[in-house]
Amino acid sequence: MSTDVRVRFAPSPTGYLHLGGLRVALYNYAFAKQNNGKFILRIEDTDQARLVEGAVENLISSLEVMGITYDEGPNKDAEYGPYFQSQRLDIYRKYINELIAKGHAYYCFCTKETLDEMRTKAQKEKKFFKYDRRCHKLSQEEIQAKLDAGESYVVRLKMPDERIFTFNDLVRGEVSIDVKQIDDQVILKSDGFPTYHLAAVVDDHLMKISHVFRGEEWLSSTPKHIFLYECFGWTPPQWVHLPLILNKDKSKLSKRKNDVAVETYLEKGYQKDALINFIALLGWHPSEDRELFSMDEIIKEFSIDRVNKAGAVFDLTKLEWMSGMYFRSSDLADVADYARPQFEKAGIDISDNDKYLRVIDKAREYISTIDQVMEHAEMYYRLGELSEKDAEMLNNEESQKVLAYMAEAYNTDHILSPDELNAITKGSIGEIGIKGKKFYFPLRLALIGKGHGPDMPAIYSILGKEEFVNRLKRAIK
RNA sequence: GACCCCUUCGUCUAGUGGACUAGGACUCCAGAUUUUCAUUCUGGCAACAGGGGUUCGAUUCCCCUAGGGGUCGCCA
Numbered sequence: 001m002s003t004d005v006r007v008r009f010a011p012s013p014t015g016y017l018h019l020g021g022l023r024v025a026l027y028n029y030a031f032a033k034q035n036n037g038k039f040i041l042r043i044e045d046t047d048q049a050r051l052v053e054g055a056v057e058n059l060i061s062s063l064e065v066m067g068i069t070y071d072e073g074p075n076k077d078a079e080y081g082p083y084f085q086s087q088r089l090d091i092y093r094k095y096i097n098e099l100i101a102k103g104h105a106y107y108c109f110c111t112k113e114t115l116d117e118m119r120t121k122a123q124k125e126k127k128f129f130k131y132d133r134r135c136h137k138l139s140q141e142e143i144q145a146k147l148d149a150g151e152s153y154v155v156r157l158k159m160p161d162e163r164i165f166t167f168n169d170l171v172r173g174e175v176s177i178d179v180k181q182i183d184d185q186v187i188l189k190s191d192g193f194p195t196y197h198l199a200a201v202v203d204d205h206l207m208k209i210s211h212v213f214r215g216e217e218w219l220s221s222t223p224k225h226i227f228l229y230e231c232f233g234w235t236p237p238q239w240v241h242l243p244l245i246l247n248k249d250k251s252k253l254s255k256r257k258n259d260v261a262v263e264t265y266l267e268k269g270y271q272k273d274a275l276i277n278f279i280a281l282l283g284w285h286p287s288e289d290r291e292l293f294s295m296d297e298i299i300k301e302f303s304i305d306r307v308n309k310a311g312a313v314f315d316l317t318k319l320e321w322m323s324g325m326y327f328r329s330s331d332l333a334d335v336a337d338y339a340r341p342q343f344e345k346a347g348i349d350i351s352d353n354d355k356y357l358r359v360i361d362k363a364r365e366y367i368s369t370i371d372q373v374m375e376h377a378e379m380y381y382r383l384g385e386l387s388e389k390d391a392e393m394l395n396n397e398e399s400q401k402v403l404a405y406m407a408e409a410y411n412t413d414h415i416l417s418p419d420e421l422n423a424i425t426k427g428s429i430g431e432i433g434i435k436g437k438k439f440y441f442p443l444r445l446a447l448i449g450k451g452h453g454p455d456m457p458a459i460y461s462i463l464g465k466e467e468f469v470n471r472l473k474r475a476i477k
Numbered sequence: 478g479a480c481c482c483c484u485u486c487g488u489c490u491a492g493u494g495g496a497c498u499a500g501g502a503c504u505c506c507a508g509a510u511u512u513u514c515a516u517u518c519u520g521g522c523a524a525c526a527g528g529g530g531u532u533c534g535a536u537u538c539c540c541c542u543a544g545g546g547g548u549c550g551c552c553a
Contacts, residue, residue: 012553047552112551119550128479129549154551172482181480181549189551196553220481220548243483243546250545278489281502285490289501308483308490311546315488318503328516365516376515425512440512452514 005037006210009063009070010200012044013055017062018260019314020215020245020253023279027242028213029068030280030302040207041073044200045086046193062262066276067295072207080207085199092194095202095232096155096187104231105187107143108135108156131156131184155188157197157224157231165223169239170211171307177223185224197221201228204237213240216311217252240304243283244311253314269370270319271326278319282312292325324368336360339373346374348381355380358462362454379448380462383471390445394475398434399442405432406443407472415465418457425456446475 009025011017017025032039041063043056060074072078082088099105108131115131122129136158138146146153163179187198194202204212219241229236247257254260265275277293285308286301293301327335336357343350350356363376378384386394393399409428410416416424429435441451447459447468460468 010553014553044553050552108551115551123478126478152551156551175481177481183549186551191551193551195551200553215547216482217547217553241482246546248488252547281489283489287491289491291489291502310483312490313488315503318489321503324516362515366514429512436512444513450514454514455511 003210004208005032005035006040006208007032007037007213008040008042008204008207008209009213010042010044010203011059012047012050013059014047014050014052015055016261016263017059018253018255019262019265019279020260022062022066022068022262022275023245023282024213024215024242025063025068026066026276026280026298027240027284027302027307029070030299031211031213031304032071033299034302037210038071039069040080040209041070041076041083042203042207043074043084043086044196045084046189046196046199048191048193058263062266065266066262066272085203086193088199088203089192089194091206092188092199092202093192096194096198099157099187099231100155102231103158105155105157106136107138107147107153108184108186109138109146109151109153110135111152128181129183133158133184136184152190154186154190156184157187157228159184159224159227165226167222167226167236167239169219169222169241170304171240171242172219172309175219175222177220179223181220182223185221187228197224198228201225201232205229205232205234209237211238211240213242216241216244240307243308245282246311246313248313248315250311250313252311258314265319269372270368271323271330271370273330274319274323274326277326278322282314283308291322320368327364327367327370332357332361332364335364335370338370339363339377342371342374343377346378348378350381355462355464362458362462376453379450379453383449386445386449390451394442394445395477398438399445400477401432402434402439402442403446403472403476407469407476410460410465410472411469412465416460418461421457421460442475443472447471 007028009021009028011021029039031037041060043059045051045056056074063070070076072080073083077083085092096105100107110131118132119129135156159179159182161179164176165179166174166176169175185197186195188194203209222239222241226236245253247253249257251257259265262275266272273294276295276298277291280293280298280302281291284302284306286303286306339360340350343356359377359380360373363373366376367373405428406425409424410421412424429439432439443456444451444453444459447463448454453459454462463471
């Protein structure tokens with residue numbers, strides 16, 4: 001394709017970045033990078049009533065931590081700005097006037113109450129509701145009189161009477177929608193703000209957007225957008241309607257039924273590359289039998305052809321597995337950094353960095369989220385209280401015999417290698433005649449305060465010879 | 478309700494007329510490794526929504542039915 005790829009992610013700042021938004025942003029980003037195009041962030045803040053304070057900042061920072069960076073947008077002004085729709089009102093007004101002048105749009109003075117009545121009536125009669133265009137019949141003089149009187153108004157797009165809109169969607173193929181199903185959409189609200197339909201079309205054109213990636217929920221309003229492009233004499237972009245992300249019950253992913261904020265998953269401690277990887281695979285998959293993809297690989301492999309048509313249920317189980325995989329395979333130093341705040345919060349001194357890395361390297365084997373790390377790490381720094389049952393176990397005669405013997409056996413004049421340590425352990429089992437659980441359980445209780453955990457050489461190497469032996473000694477009554 | 482879209486294991490998916498006894502991944506189960514836990518490895522359970530066509534041959538193409546979802550706002 002010879003045209004430059006320019007795509008945009010256009011959230012409305014009504015809350016936090018959610019999983020669905022993240023995926024749309026990711027696909028946009030991957031597609032842009034892959035084609036040496038530009039990825040634009042545009043804030044669709046045309047609904048004054050739903051604005052949430054801090055939402056824009058949150059959106060931007062969420063994208064940033066997920067590694068999705070935009071080329072143009074808030075704080076990155078380029079020639080197509082501003083990137084906040086609320087700062088583009090004059091532009092929209094100009095194009096709306098043009099539509100009115102051309103007869104493609106008209107003033108409507110119907111109140112919300114009137115409209116509600118009409119809607120209820122239609123519903124009772126089980127009829128498809130469509131605005132009856134009563135205001136379209138107003139004469140120029142009547143309109144002017146109402147305008148002069150300061151009556152509240154909106155502007156509606158006048159859709160054609162007869163027409164089947166057929167358009168090509170890059171994931172769905174050819175889609176046809178009868179104009180009979182489409183209302184005369186309000187394009188300018190009574191508060192002077194445009195609606196999405198008008199603003200998005202104008203901006204996408206002015207910002208030279210080549211491909212519009214958006215959720216499937218927009219499919220049925222696409223004819224309105226296509227019609228707007230025609231009214232202005234513009235060429236529409238390529239349409240890419242993405243399948244929805246679904247709740248377990250297959251309804252559109254919602255806050256009510258799931259945690260949907262990207263931030264929440266980060267707070268819960270999922271590995272962020274795993275989250276990206278997981279989200280990427282919800283509705284897209286290359287032909288190969290592969291599951292693990294880095295951002296670079298996603299950029300390289302992504303293709304619209306391979307986006308699915310059907311919605312995808314968001315299932316945490318696989319994300320958990322994937323997150324664990326990433327913790328185990330990513331750089332130890334990164335995982336260590338990620339876990340560090342927890343140790344600080346718990347007041348654990350991790351200034352011995354070599355030890356800290358050994359601890360994390362072992363603990364990462366057990367976790368799927370970073371906040372589980374403490375559960376598998378704290379014991380190398382401090383022992384908690386034993387349960388009554390464990391204490392009893394530790395203090396019984398056999399256990400004490402094991403501890404007394406092993407504290408001496410392990411207390412060599414040099415640091416033991418894993419093989420040497422195993423040899424001592426095995427040899428001792430024969431010497432004292434206590435084996436299996438009765439042997440290992442008390443040892444582990446003394447060493448890490450729990451009956452289950454890593455093997456002896458691992459504990460020894462993390463704790464170091466001195467602490468290892470000391471812990472055994474301390475457990476002796 | 479009208480319209481639009483969708484439909485392969487429980488979930489994410491591979492599959493574009495024969496290579497399919499339908500492949501992979503997660504989950505689950507069993508086994509191996511391990512003193513235990515976790516990791517790792519091996520194996521197993523499990524799906525083409527149904528019915529008609531087209532074709533020598535349909536998971537793949539067409540039609541119908543069913544089911545699911547989306548839209549129907551001065552929200553995006």
